[in-house]
Amino acid sequence: MQNLILASSSPRRKELLENLHLTFAISSSEVDESYNPKLTPEEVVMELAERKARAVFNQHRDAYVIGADTIVVANEQILGKPADEAEAISMLHSLSGKQHHVYTGVSIVSQTNSTKFYEKTEVWFWELTDNEITTYVKSGEPFDKAGAYGIQQLGSLLVKKIHGDYFTVVGLPVSRTLRELKRLGYQLPF
Numbered sequence: 116m117q118n119l120i121l122a123s124s125s126p127r128r129k130e131l132l133e134n135l136h137l138t139f140a141i142s143s144s145e146v147d148e149s150y151n152p153k154l155t156p157e158e159v160v161m162e163l164a165e166r167k168a169r170a171v172f173n174q175h176r177d178a179y180v181i182g183a184d185t186i187v188v189a190n191e192q193i194l195g196k197p198a199d200e201a202e203a204i205s206m207l208h209s210l211s212g213k214q215h216h217v218y219t220g221v222s223i224v225s226q227t228n229s230t231k232f233y234e235k236t237e238v239w240f241w242e243l244t245d246n247e248i249t250t251y252v253k254s255g256e257p258f259d260k261a262g263a264y265g266i267q268q269l270g271s272l273l274v275k276k277i278h279g280d281y282f283t284v285v286g287l288p289v290s291r292t293l294r295e296l297k298r299l300g301y302q303l304p305f
């Protein structure tokens with residue numbers, strides 16, 4: 116039996132893999148999420164995803180380990196998770212009425228084979244009123260999410276349309292991830 120580990124504390128990533136009826140364990144470890152500002156967004160998400168996957172693989176060398184990282188890029192600025200209410204409000208103002216990109220990097224590490232890749236989805240927000248932004252921030256939803264919103268919850272009301280994989284926005288491009296796992300030799304039931 117091959118072991119599969121999701122190296123993530125994100126409840127969304129766990130739920131997305133559970134939806135696929137896969138048997139896997141969760142293990143996350145604290146990794147330094149700082150990065151060189153000269154890196155491109157795709158390099159940032161792949162590097163952080165690999166750091167997360169390798170930290171767990173070092174403890175479980177018999178497993179296939181999946182790590183992922185998600186960022187929002189608006190006006191050429193990388194937005195991670197907001198530190199506080201003021202930053203969440205400012206991020207949502209910068210996204211209002213405009214288009215931005217969500218990047219998710221994925222790294223899969225195993226003893227025999229490893230790979231990393233990224234997916235990018237374009238998202239358009241409605242023009243938001245100050246009241247809509249403060250009400251949304253008061254819901255508490257923005258704080259553990261890149262760009263201060265979650266498309267899968269109340270944040271869906273902020274989004275006008277997307278172009279690309281929805282699951283990339285939620286934090287794990289599941290179909291590409293499973294295809295890559297299979298390519299690396301992990302046996303899937305489908």
Ligand SMILES: Cc1cn([C@H]2C[C@H](O)[C@@H](COP(=O)(O)OP(=O)(O)OP(=O)(O)O)O2)c(=O)[nH]c1=O
Binds near residue numbers: 125183185260264270
């Ligand atoms: C844009 C967006 C992000 N997110 C989430 C996905 C990620 O969980 C989070 C970005 O933070 P990440 O640092 O990618 O992940 P994490 O800290 O939640 O979990 P871990 O590092 O342990 O894997 O933002 C949503 O849930 N919905 C969205 O619409």
